[in-house]
Amino acid sequence: MGAREVVLRLEGITKRFGKLTANDDIGFALHRGEVLALLGENGAGKTTLMNILFGHYTADSGTVEVFGQPLPPGAPGAALAAGVGMVHQHFTLAGNMTVLENILLGTRPLFGMGLGRGAARARVEQLSRDFGLAVHPDAKVKTLSVGERQRVEILKALYRDARILILDEPTAVLTPQESDALFETLKKAVAQGLSIIFISHKLHEVTAVSDRVIVLRHGRVVGEVATDQTDRHRIAEMMVGAEVALPHPPLGRAGTALMELRDVSTPPEGNRTGLRRVTLSLKAGQITGLAGVSGNGQGALADLVSGLIAPDSGELRVAGQTVARWSPRAALAAGVGRIPEDRHATGSIADFTLTENAVLEGYARPPFSRAGWMDWTRARAHAEDIIEKYDVRCPGPEARIRLLSGGNMQKLILGRALEAGPKIILANQPVRGLDIGALTYVQECLIAARDAGAAVLLISEDLDEIRALSDVIHVMSEGRLSPEFPRGSKTPAELGQWMAGQGFADAA
Amino acid sequence: MEIFDILVSASFWAAVLRIASPLIFATMGELICERAGVLNLGIEGIMVFGAFAGWMAVYAGLGLWPGVLVAFASGALFGLAHATLTVPFGLSQHVVGLGVTLLATSSAYYAYRLALPEVTSPPRIEPFQPLDIPVLSDIPFLGEALFSQTALTYLAFATVLIVALVLYRTPLGLALRAAGENPSAVEAQGLSVTAIRMGAVMVGSGMMAVGGAFLTMSAFSSFFFEMVNGRGWICIALVVFGAWMPGKALLGALLFAGFDALQIRMQQTPLGADIPYQVFLMVPYVLSILALVAMSRRAEVPAALMVPYNRGER
Numbered sequence: 020m021g022a023r024e025v026v027l028r029l030e031g032i033t034k035r036f037g038k039l040t041a042n043d044d045i046g047f048a049l050h051r052g053e054v055l056a057l058l059g060e061n062g063a064g065k066t067t068l069m070n071i072l073f074g075h076y077t078a079d080s081g082t083v084e085v086f087g088q089p090l091p092p093g094a095p096g097a098a099l100a101a102g103v104g105m106v107h108q109h110f111t112l113a114g115n116m117t118v119l120e121n122i123l124l125g126t127r128p129l130f131g132m133g134l135g136r137g138a139a140r141a142r143v144e145q146l147s148r149d150f151g152l153a154v155h156p157d158a159k160v161k162t163l164s165v166g167e168r169q170r171v172e173i174l175k176a177l178y179r180d181a182r183i184l185i186l187d188e189p190t191a192v193l194t195p196q197e198s199d200a201l202f203e204t205l206k207k208a209v210a211q212g213l214s215i216i217f218i219s220h221k222l223h224e225v226t227a228v229s230d231r232v233i234v235l236r237h238g239r240v241v242g243e244v245a246t247d248q249t250d251r252h253r254i255a256e257m258m259v260g261a262e263v264a265l266p267h268p269p270l271g272r273a274g275t276a277l278m279e280l281r282d283v284s285t286p287p288e289g290n291r292t293g294l295r296r297v298t299l300s301l302k303a304g305q306i307t308g309l310a311g312v313s314g315n316g317q318g319a320l321a322d323l324v325s326g327l328i329a330p331d332s333g334e335l336r337v338a339g340q341t342v343a344r345w346s347p348r349a350a351l352a353a354g355v356g357r358i359p360e361d362r363h364a365t366g367s368i369a370d371f372t373l374t375e376n377a378v379l380e381g382y383a384r385p386p387f388s389r390a391g392w393m394d395w396t397r398a399r400a401h402a403e404d405i406i407e408k409y410d411v412r413c414p415g416p417e418a419r420i421r422l423l424s425g426g427n428m429q430k431l432i433l434g435r436a437l438e439a440g441p442k443i444i445l446a447n448q449p450v451r452g453l454d455i456g457a458l459t460y461v462q463e464c465l466i467a468a469r470d471a472g473a474a475v476l477l478i479s480e481d482l483d484e485i486r487a488l489s490d491v492i493h494v495m496s497e498g499r500l501s502p503e504f505p506r507g508s509k510t511p512a513e514l515g516q517w518m519a520g521q522g523f524a525d526a527a
Numbered sequence: 528m529e530i531f532d533i534l535v536s537a538s539f540w541a542a543v544l545r546i547a548s549p550l551i552f553a554t555m556g557e558l559i560c561e562r563a564g565v566l567n568l569g570i571e572g573i574m575v576f577g578a579f580a581g582w583m584a585v586y587a588g589l590g591l592w593p594g595v596l597v598a599f600a601s602g603a604l605f606g607l608a609h610a611t612l613t614v615p616f617g618l619s620q621h622v623v624g625l626g627v628t629l630l631a632t633s634s635a636y637y638a639y640r641l642a643l644p645e646v647t648s649p650p651r652i653e654p655f656q657p658l659d660i661p662v663l664s665d666i667p668f669l670g671e672a673l674f675s676q677t678a679l680t681y682l683a684f685a686t687v688l689i690v691a692l693v694l695y696r697t698p699l700g701l702a703l704r705a706a707g708e709n710p711s712a713v714e715a716q717g718l719s720v721t722a723i724r725m726g727a728v729m730v731g732s733g734m735m736a737v738g739g740a741f742l743t744m745s746a747f748s749s750f751f752f753e754m755v756n757g758r759g760w761i762c763i764a765l766v767v768f769g770a771w772m773p774g775k776a777l778l779g780a781l782l783f784a785g786f787d788a789l790q791i792r793m794q795q796t797p798l799g800a801d802i803p804y805q806v807f808l809m810v811p812y813v814l815s816i817l818a819l820v821a822m823s824r825r826a827e828v829p830a831a832l833m834v835p836y837n838r839g840e841r
Contacts, residue, residue, distance in 0.1 A: 075714065075838065093838075096717030111715035113708035115827055116701070124705050125716030127698040134698060175716070 023050040025087075026214050027072075027103075027183055032081035034067055036422065037414040041067040042078070043238040049183065054205065054215045056225040056246070058258055059235035060426065060454035065218045066108060068235070069185050073105045074098045085183065099125075104176025108187040110168050114161035118154055118171050119143060122178050139178075146177050150204050166197035173204065184208060185216045190224055202228055220258070220454040222251040234258055255455055266459070268466045270506060271490045274303030276339075277443050277474040278324070278355075283333035285319050287498075292316040294323065295498040296333065301443055301474040306465065307503075308489025309478045311518050316498035317478050318360070321447045324476060325357045326350030338442075351380060356441025358432055358449045360478075362425065366432045369421040373413060376420045377402040377435050405434030410460070426457035433461055437468055444468055447478045462488060482511055496520040529796040530789070539788055540672035544680055547784035549574070549741040551683040553762040554769070554776050555690045556602075556734030561766055562694065563727035564707035564831040568624025569609050570735050571759030572631030573602045577736025579635035582743035582750045583642060585652045595679070595740055602736025603729040605631050610728035614721050617835030628759070636752060649749040655679050679737075679745045684777075686734065691773040703727055707829035710836040720836045735759070761815070768819050770826035782818060786811035 027049040034042040041064045049055050059065050070076045072083055077093035084090065085101040098105075112121050123139055143156050152170040160168060169189060176184055186205075190198045205215055205228060219225050225232060226246055234242040234257040242257040278301040287293040294316055301307055301324075311317060322328045323335075326347040335342045337353045350357075357380075359365040367376045378387045378398045386397045402416040409430040413423050420428060429449070436444065446465055450458040465488065469475050479485050485492060492509070494501040494517035501517045509517075516522060533539050553574055560567040567573075581598035585591060605627055612623045643649070655677035664674040694700035702723050705713045710720040738758075743750050761783060769776025790807040793799055799807065 073715075094717075095714055099717040105715065107711075107715065109711075111709060111712040113705040113712045114830060115708050116704060120701055121705075121712065123698070124701050124712060125698075125718045129699045129702060129718070131698055134696060134701065 023053070025049070026051050026085065027216075028084040029068075029072065030082050030084075032068060032071055032083075033079050034064075034071055034076060035079055036067075037418070039412070039414050039422075040238050042071065045081070045235070045238070045240055047233055047240060047243065049214050049216060051214055052209055052212055053231060054209060054217055054229045056229035056232045057216055057218045057235065058220060058222075058225055058232055058254065060220065060258055060456045063235040063258075063454075064238040065235055066187055067238075069105065069187055069216070069218065072098070073103060073185065096125075099179055099181075102180060102182035103185065104173075104179060104181025104183065105185040106169065106172040106176065106187065106189060108191065110172055112160045112168055112171060115159065117157050117159055118163070118174075119156040121160055121171060122156075122175050126179060143174060143178060146174055150174075150177060150207050151200065152177075152204060165192045166194065166200075169193065169197075169201070170204075177208075181213070183214050183216070185218070187218045188220075189217070190219065190221060198224070222254055222455075225254065226251055258455055266462050266466065266487055268488065271304045271306060271469045273305040273490065274472065276300040276302050277337070278353075279334075279336040280323075280330075281334040281336070283323070283330040283335060285323060285328055285331050288319075291318055292498045293331075294319050294500075297498075297500040299493065299500055300503075301476055303442070303472050303474050304469055305490045306469050306475040306477055306488055308485035308492040309476065309495060310482055310485045310492060310514055311480075311495035313480050315495045315518075316500075317447070317495055319498070320495070320500075321360065321445060321478060324350070324443070324445045325355060325359075354440070354442035356436035356439055356444045356473075358429075358436050358444070358446045360447040360451075362428050362432055367420050367428060370419055372402075372417050373406065373411070373420055373423075373431060374399045374402040374416045376431060377405055377416075380435060381439060401438070405431060405438060408438075409434040409464075426453045429453060429461065430457060433464055437464060441468070441473055444473050444475045445478075446475060448480070449477070450479075450481075450484065482514060486511070486514075494518055496523065499523050529793065529798065533789060533792045537668050537671035539792065541675055542788040542791075543781060543784045544673065544676055545746060545784075546787050547780045548676075548680045548683040548745070549738040549758060550762055550765065550780040550783065551777060552686060552738030552741060553735040553759060554738075554765045554780055555686050555773060556731040556738065557762050557766045558769070558771060558773060558776055559690065559703070559731035559734070560728050561832055562707045562771060562829055563703045563724045563731075564710065564829060564834065564836070565610065565613055565724055565728050566620045566624060566833050567606070567609060567627075567728060567731060567735075568621060568763070569605055569627030569631060569732065570624075570762055571755060571757070572628030572635075573605050573732050573735040574739030574742075574755045574759045576605060576631040576635045577602050577739030578743045578754060579639060579739075579750050580736065581740030582652060583638070585744065586650060591653075591655055591744060594744060595737055598736045598740035598744075599733040602739075603733040605736075606729040606732025607725070609732065610725040613835070614724045614728070617837060620833050639750065649751060651748040652744070654743075654748040655745040677745045679741050683741070687773050687777045694773065704829075707831050710831055710834075714836075714838065720838075724836075735762075738762075764815065764819055767823050767826065768815075770823065771829060775822075779815075779818070779822075783811055783815050786814050 025048045030046045032042050032045040045068055057065050071078045074093050074095040074097060082089055085103060090101055091097050119136060119140055122143055123134055140156050147153060152174055154167050154170045189201055193201060209215060217229060229246045232244050232246055232254055233240060280297050280299040282296045282298055283294055284296055285293040292315055309317060326345055326349055329345040335345060378401060381387050387394055399416050406413060406416060411427050411430045413427060449461050465475055477488060490506055492504045494514055496518055497520060553570055557567055557570055577598040580601040581594045584594040584597040609623055609627045612618045613620045657675050658678050660674050664670045694704060702713055702718055706720050706723045713720045739755060742754055765776050765779040768779035790810045794804050794807050
């Protein structure tokens with residue numbers, strides 16, 4: 020191992036954002052033909068480090084060497100020229116241009132004539148075949164699926180003869196099949212002598228794909244280990260700094276039904292499935308798990324519970340009373356706490372501060388406002404409470420929430436929902452994209468809320484999570500809801516059949 | 528039918544091309560800015576200053592074409608001011624744009640008074656003359672309708688072609704469009720968003736100034752206060768009308784010019800005696816608003832228009 024050529028070396032990289040030290044004296048080396056996994060919790064500094072390496076950020080101190088040559092800081096152009104290609108977590112593609120145009124961008128002298136599309140198209144098609152990256156060169160990027168867009172990003176790097184490929188959480192947005200295809204591509208790339216840095220926090224992928232693992236915690240390298248000499252358990256321990264305990268909560272004591280749906284239907288909206296005669300009872304002190312392949316009506320059910328849509332037909336009862344007018348305001352008044360599926364789009368306002376985001380739901384009521392005037396002192400104190408109690412790592416309550424990593428944003432949203440003392444908690448994909456530390460914490464909070472008497476509706480695509488946490492389980496398929504199954508009464512295979520639509524009375 | 532008589536007269540079509548010319552220059556200039564992600568509301572003032580600068584240069588003894596260059600350069604300078612404030616400093620493009628319009632307009636008026644303190648009516652220059660094109664100008668009707676224009680009008684139409692070619696057929700155009708759609712794509716490919724946006728705003732502003740200079744150097748032969756008269760604002764609307772595409776924007780400019788030429792002629796018909804002339808003056812604007820609503824429904828706005836780009840921000 021040690022004898023192999025070093026293609027990339029980082030030394031003493033330090034980067035601060037205000038009071039937050041995102042990278043603290045980080046150093047490591049990447050060898051030719053190696054897949055190096057960079058692991059760490061959200062906010063551990065992985066993305067920051069890669070952005071420094073690629074020149075998007077300038078480090079406060081430290082050096083980057085590529086193929087023995089120092090890389091000038093803050094110059095993506097120099098990184099590209101040195102053979103470093105990066106696939107960003109948030110894609111850097113222009114949606115109104117074609118795949119080919121996106122790949123060609125910046126590859127030719129700016130004031131040259133013509134684009135040489137013909138030759139470029141042939142080369143892109145060749146690369147597509149060689150690396151198994153099927154995508155049509157003349158398709159507009161905005162018409163592509165997420166998986167296809169990622170292939171374009173990889174093609175961009177390969178087209179520029181990248182020898183080092185950095186992938187920032189590449190599987191976070193992919194389906195399992197797309198992930199497998201990506202791993203095949205990576206194998207082909209390594210076979211051709213490329214070196215890869217693979218950022219992730221999904222342990223099974225890391226162990227499957229990488230040769231070596233480097234673990235970051237709080238901006239520091241805390242561990243480095245050859246993948247074949249370790250196991251997931253030990254890597255997980257390194258990431259969070261302690262033994263990971265998967266939750267085995269005892270069953271909750273179910274109380275009265277706080278929210279009931281009887282034969283509720285909602286119309287489909289665009290591509291989204293509506294509800295078809297759904298009957299559901301959310302009981303106090305119970306976690307109701309909702310399993311299913313996404314897009315089978317979970318979105319409509321979540322919107323219904325949170326008041327964004329009202330039943331088209333059927334009956335909605337809250338605390339035993341039939342609800343006539345159902346709205347987000349009514350849902351809040353009824354004690355529904357919401358952890359939305361998309362924390363960026365519907366859970367927070369990026370350019371608002373943590374304080375403002377912390378009172379987004381309660382701002383119109385005392386103590387945060389009185390007689391129409393905001394009480395910012397109370398609001399800030401509330402935000403500080405959440406930050407402390409839920410361990411939100413941030414520069415402070417006046418920082419814009421945009422600055423936070425996904426996990427810390429989720430903790431603030433969780434705190435906002437739980438601190439309001441909700442009777443009914445809608446947790447829609449609450450741990451998606453979270454690392455082990457934040458994930459365990461969020462799950463523990465939900466169990467604690469249940470034990471305190473709340474009715475929890477947990478929506479997740481992760482069947483293991485549903486089976487571990489839920490007291491009762493429903494399965495959704497094409498807008499229909501299965502009967503209630505007590506925890507442990509169905510095997511994953513049986514639940515899978517329900518997910519595929521078998522067993523429903525009106526089977527299509 | 529007076530309208531029919533107007534529409535079949537060659538002089539009407541010649542007027543359409545003439546009225547459209549300044550709009551075409553300025554619309555192409557605005558389109559370049561917006562395609563790169565910068566809304567340039569300095570357009571109205573930059574057109575005023577371009578009208579003044581080109582005319583003054585010729586009055587001071589320069590040739591007509593050097594005068595056009597002076598106008599372009601003056602516009603590019605205001606563009607530099609606009610771009611410096613909006614691109615690296617990321618200030619509000621609305622506020623900066625309106626500021627540039629006020630500054631450029633008043634600078635032009637002030638410079639006019641400084642240069643010509645005594646005059647009561649502005650001196651005239653010898654403007655661009657209609658250019659005879661061999662063969663084409665001799666075609667009956669079409670020759671008079673389309674090919675009896677000044678060189679600047681032909682240049683206006685050529686500009687549309689050049690802008691379209693650059694935008695869609697060159698690496699520069701690719702980078703420019705990407706800067707207006709997703710600047711991080713430009714950055715990730717090793718190019719400077721700042722340089723591309725600033726360059727686009729400067730060149731675009733130069734073209735707006737040439738649009739203004741058309742008024743003093745081709746359409747009329749002197750500089751009057753208020754002569755730009757809202758044409759810059761029309762061009763902002765024409766960019767939207769054209770869905771940020773050069774060809775469609777040209778169509779919009781011709782359409783507006785057509786309405787304008789028509790209303791002038793309608794005023795002289797018997798109908799014009801019965802209806803106040805202000806109603807006719809209003810017509811092009813009303814029709815343009817309607818056309819705008821109809822055309823821009825499905826328009827694709829450059830996704831990063833008016834979004835400042837800060838490197839290294841999370």
